[in-house]
Amino acid sequence: MPHVMQTTAATPIAFVKSIVQAYQQRGMDASIALQQAQIAPALLHNPAARVTALQFEALSSAAMQELDDEALGWFSRRLPWGSYGMLARASISAPNLGVALKRWCRHHGLLVDDITLTLTVSGHSATLSVTENRPLAAALREFCLVSVLRNFSGLACWLVDSRMALTGARFAFAAPPHSAAYSVLFKAPALFNQAQTAIEFDASYLALPLRRDEAALRQMLKRALPLTVLQYRRDRLLVQRVRQALASQPQALHSADDLAALLAMSPRTLHRQLKDEGASLQALKDEVRQALAADLLLRTQRPIKQVAQAAGFQSEKSFMRAFKGWTGLSAAEFRASGPSDLKANLSQAQGAAALKKV
CATH class of the missing domain: 1.10.10.60 (Homeodomain-like)
Structure with missing residues (x-):
């Protein structure tokens, strides 16, 4: 009997459906990936359904490798397996988090031109905003924008080995039926129908020195996806x-x-x-x-x-x-x-x- 994944089911089924949509765009079948993640296909027809973080990690990992696309169909060009690891490697030698995240934004733009990531500072507040340079596929847009923000904040926390408390999250789309899940996804007040998608946090985090090296990066890349859900206990600020x-x-x-x-x-x-x-x-x-x-x-x-x-x-x-x-x-x-x-x-x-x- 396969091991049953036991954690709180909080990830909206809409994000699972987005991954299935990515398979369909490539003319491929997601059945094996769903089976590996222990997600019953019947759940796809229940808008209120949720899956656990472990289930979603297993599904995402299988999909990224099968589709050879770490962006899971979001963009007009694929991001082959290992792309985000390359971006992390380019940032890890930075003297502090601010420089590392600026590098991440710049290098992300070299791989993808569908969106632009911009890190700005105003007073005590820092903002990571996402500019959509061309229309994203409607079925994947929410999943794309949410994932980009969570990838960014997850990497930031990992680089400085600290919780990075968000002070706000804004989304350039209407509140989805599962909007209540956003308080779990971002641990911050979420606003919808905004002019631009962005997250905000205390700018003081940007001055923190990086606490990771190449050896830590290699270890992290063996199982990087949990970074998007890991809640660090320690907040160095x-x-x-x-x-x-x-x-x-x-x-x-x-x-x-x-x-x-x-x-x-x-x-x-x-x-x-x-x-x-x-x-x-x-x-x-x-x-x-x-x-x-x-x-x-x-x-x-x-x-x-x-x-x-x-x-x-x-x-x-x-x-x-x-x-x-x-x-x-x-x-x-x-x-x-x-x-x-x-x-x-x-x-x-x-x-x-x-x-x-x-």
Whole structure:
């Protein structure tokens, strides 16, 4: 008896039908590939049906090799088996993720002219957009655009060995009947009927150094498809993202529930991942409050009570107690020191503490 693949069935049957359509475009039969993936042909007639990630991986792998097309019929020219591995190899020597992804976009354009991938940065946000240079086959268009975005984000996560949290996903087509699956596919708010297909994420990820080498690439290419569904536990930018969220509204209470919702994760996951990074929510709150309070004391003449309120303290007394614990000085003594060696020493201490936490 064949082994039964046991994972949650979340992949829409519409994507399976797209692969079957690719076979039909080539005058070929998908029956063997469906059988290898343990997908009953009857499911193709049920729009609400789902298959597991393992089933879809098996089907995609068989189809790419049988059709000798890693793009599965999306484009006007085939991408022979090994094409995406070649693109990854061209990117892996980059000094950071931003350069690697720019290379990926440029080299993808050398293989395919049906679409253009463009990586742009605006402020703190990075966007990978897909421009359709010619009409894609209607039966394959959604599958193509979704796959291109997931391939891109999956490779990015693998290159830096980190979760890369998306802040948004936009699609230049109407919401499909299975639109609810997009929250699983992208872990971000999805908008349909948009002018262009794109994903957005924190631009700070682009500065991360690559953590993979040629040996890791060879190993990955033996089974690359799971990259599109793998959810990395570690987010190497989570501490920075939490700091930014805390600093954006220093007077807010910033409960774990509120921050977790803002960062699109559960409170339990937030605490666990911060612990993995050697940090805690309370320590980050203290760090942000301390930096803000020190800045206000040295740069302004605000009364200490106003400084306490701006730093998010409910009372001047609690602020004074906390500040003395942070610096060993009262707020008045710290202010009297002025922007002198004391400030430089405090900055060094904060930097050393931050390095220990990350």
